[in-house]
Amino acid sequence: MLKINDLRVEYEKGVPTLDHYDLTVNEGELVSLLGPSGCGKTTTLRAVAGFVDTAGGQITISGRDVTKIPPNKRDIGLVFQSYALFPHLTVNQNVAFGLRMRRVTKKDQSKRVDEALRLVDLEGLGERRPAQLSGGQQQRVALARAVVIEPQLLLLDEPLSNLDAKLRVNMRTEIRRLQQRLSVTTLYVTHDQIEALAISDRVVVMNHGRIEQSGTPEEIYKQPQTPFVADFMGFENHFAGTVSAVDTDALTVQAADTTFQASQASGDLRAGDEVWVYFRSESAQLAADAVPNSVPVNVLLRTFQGNAIEYVIQSDLGEFKVRLPEDQVRFDAGPAYLSLNPDSLIVMPK
Amino acid sequence: MRRTITILVLPALLFIFIFFVLPLLFLLAQSFQDPETGQLTLAGYAEFFQKETSQIIYVRTLRLGLTITLINIVLAYPASYVLARLPAKRRTLAMSLVILPLMTNPVARTYAWLIILGRTGLINNVLLSTGLIESPERLIYTEGAIILGLTQLLLPLMILSLVSAMENIPKDVEEAARSLGANGITTFLRVIVPLSADGLVLGATLVFTGSITAYVTPVILGGNRMLMLSTLLRQRAMMAFDEQGATVVAVVMIVTALAVNLLVRMLRPKPTAQR
Numbered sequence: 001m002l003k004i005n006d007l008r009v010e011y012e013k014g015v016p017t018l019d020h021y022d023l024t025v026n027e028g029e030l031v032s033l034l035g036p037s038g039c040g041k042t043t044t045l046r047a048v049a050g051f052v053d054t055a056g057g058q059i060t061i062s063g064r065d066v067t068k069i070p071p072n073k074r075d076i077g078l079v080f081q082s083y084a085l086f087p088h089l090t091v092n093q094n095v096a097f098g099l100r101m102r103r104v105t106k107k108d109q110s111k112r113v114d115e116a117l118r119l120v121d122l123e124g125l126g127e128r129r130p131a132q133l134s135g136g137q138q139q140r141v142a143l144a145r146a147v148v149i150e151p152q153l154l155l156l157d158e159p160l161s162n163l164d165a166k167l168r169v170n171m172r173t174e175i176r177r178l179q180q181r182l183s184v185t186t187l188y189v190t191h192d193q194i195e196a197l198a199i200s201d202r203v204v205v206m207n208h209g210r211i212e213q214s215g216t217p218e219e220i221y222k223q224p225q226t227p228f229v230a231d232f233m234g235f236e237n238h239f240a241g242t243v244s245a246v247d248t249d250a251l252t253v254q255a256a257d258t259t260f261q262a263s264q265a266s267g268d269l270r271a272g273d274e275v276w277v278y279f280r281s282e283s284a285q286l287a288a289d290a291v292p293n294s295v296p297v298n299v300l301l302r303t304f305q306g307n308a309i310e311y312v313i314q315s316d317l318g319e320f321k322v323r324l325p326e327d328q329v330r331f332d333a334g335p336a337y338l339s340l341n342p343d344s345l346i347v348m349p350k
Numbered sequence: 351m352r353r354t355i356t357i358l359v360l361p362a363l364l365f366i367f368i369f370f371v372l373p374l375l376f377l378l379a380q381s382f383q384d385p386e387t388g389q390l391t392l393a394g395y396a397e398f399f400q401k402e403t404s405q406i407i408y409v410r411t412l413r414l415g416l417t418i419t420l421i422n423i424v425l426a427y428p429a430s431y432v433l434a435r436l437p438a439k440r441r442t443l444a445m446s447l448v449i450l451p452l453m454t455n456p457v458a459r460t461y462a463w464l465i466i467l468g469r470t471g472l473i474n475n476v477l478l479s480t481g482l483i484e485s486p487e488r489l490i491y492t493e494g495a496i497i498l499g500l501t502q503l504l505l506p507l508m509i510l511s512l513v514s515a516m517e518n519i520p521k522d523v524e525e526a527a528r529s530l531g532a533n534g535i536t537t538f539l540r541v542i543v544p545l546s547a548d549g550l551v552l553g554a555t556l557v558f559t560g561s562i563t564a565y566v567t568p569v570i571l572g573g574n575r576m577l578m579l580s581t582l583l584r585q586r587a588m589m590a591f592d593e594q595g596a597t598v599v600a601v602v603m604i605v606t607a608l609a610v611n612l613l614v615r616m617l618r619p620k621p622t623a624q625r
Binding site for chain 2: 085101
């Protein structure tokens with residue numbers, strides 16, 4: 001449906017923001033571009049929308065090469081972080097704007113505007129001006145305005161960033177429901193990993209203008225393939241090691257004086273490879289005595305965090321954070337053992 | 351606090367009252383007074399509006415004001431759009447170039463037009479030497495010359511007003527229109543123009559008022575052949591020593607400017623609350 005091929009974008013001559021960039025979004029799919037600010041996700045979306053000049057490569061929508069086609073002829077619906085409603089027009093006029101441009105008859109216009117407003121739960125507010133609406137309502141108008149033209153492709157650029165936390169979760173669900181109901185192919189840009197995981201069919205993690213990893217939300221969350229994705233997905237702890245043995249479904253990693261078993265591995269690792277081992281703070285355990293897959297540690301600090309207790313611990317492998325359920329045995333400052341389940345370790349080449 | 355504010359504002363208010371409001375009131379009173387008997391009379395106004403020459407001058411002043419305003423709008427809109435969308439640093443530089451004409455001496459600036467438009471000026475020389483005309487055309491002391499001079503003088507005001515209005519239009523809004531299928535021109539007409547209406551109203555008022563009250567430019571480029579209200583006023587006061595006639599012209603000029611300002615204010619689109 002949307003195909004980006006070997007795209008290159010330069011804001012400054014010779015300094016590419018995107019380079020050799022490939023991305024495919026399938027019919028009816030919602031793909032989110034996830035990454036920190038400056039990673040090129042918004043640039044990608046703006047290139048698809050036609051607002052940035054490309055320095056190379058090709059963008060096709062439904063098989064039509066749109067690389068050199070102006071934004072108004074691309075047949076896309078675009079939702080901005082700022083909503084970008086027309087302040088001088090009423091809600092009805094805002095939503096009807098794209099239909100007017102397409103020379104839809106007045107009668108059909110009002111029918112489709114009503115329908116779109118019903119879809120986003122804004123019936124009866126058509127005569128208001130954007131300034132008379134709350135942020136959430138404005139965002140709904142922006143959505144209605146983008147989908148009423150039945151675009152081939154819907155682009156959303158951080159649509160929830162200006163809303164407060166509670167509203168954000170509600171709107172997220174609504175956007176997803178709307179997208180599935182209309183089965184419109186959608187590209188969604190966000191810097192919020194939880195949002196991306198919740199809303200997407202597929203998540204594309206970007207960094208420095210390149211794609212780090214692309215996969216289902218579960219794959220991205222559970223099996224990060226690069227240190228960047230692991231960091232971004234909340235793997236708070238890591239240490240360095242060397243692969244000492246490789247079995248069919250298990251991996252042995254030597255780190256400092258300890259040997260760890262790990263059951264997953266990304267990429268093809270061989271004995272002798274230098275690796276990073278990542279684990280989440282909530283997937284580790286503390287023990288009073290040595291157990292398999294454990295390392296002696298020194299508990300430095302314990303903090304109460306409501307439903308969890310967080311420990312800061314020091315070991316030969318470095319300093320780690322461990323979060324244990326609030327109802328478990330508590331550990332005081334002093335020696336203990338950090339026990340790591342083989343399933344919870346992510347090993348990736350250094 | 352309130353009292354402090356009153357005290358702080360008072361000196362300026364007094365100054366304006368004594369040196370601006372009072373003289374204007376005297377002027378107004380004088381225009382209704384018979385110069386000989388001192389009695390109240392409408393004779394001055396009757397004469398002004400009945401005499402053909404002053405009718406012609408009044409209509410000409412309004413017509414020129416309107417023409418100059420329209421030309422300014424047409425010239426300034428596209429330029430202002432480009433200026434408003436320049437990156438901040440380059441915009442500052444460009445804007446100082448725009449207001450440069452305002453900082454040159456008006457007499458010097460207007461005399462420069464004589465060098466171009468005069469009998470032996472640049473344009474006539476070029477036309478004569480190419481054989482397009484056989485004898486020099488009269489280019490100064492025409493309405494065209496006044497329009498040229500005043501457009502040049504007032505264009506910066508129009509551009510300043512429009513740019514400051516357009517700077518506040520978010521780029522997103524424009525892009526939203528583009529993504530919904532509007533081409534560049536449609537976006538300009540349906541989004542940029544309505545959202546810069548405040549700047550347009552301000553600029554048009556400044557330019558219109560500026561052109562019907564301008565003095566130096568009509569004196570030098572219009573002369574006695576092409577009088578406007580301001581130059582008629584001088585003629586009445588300084589040459590004909592018709593003080594009452596002069597006050598009548600002055601009052602007509604002030605009232606016209608005020609009336610147009612009020613009219614535009616009433617007609618302007620309701621200010622749309624920005625986000």
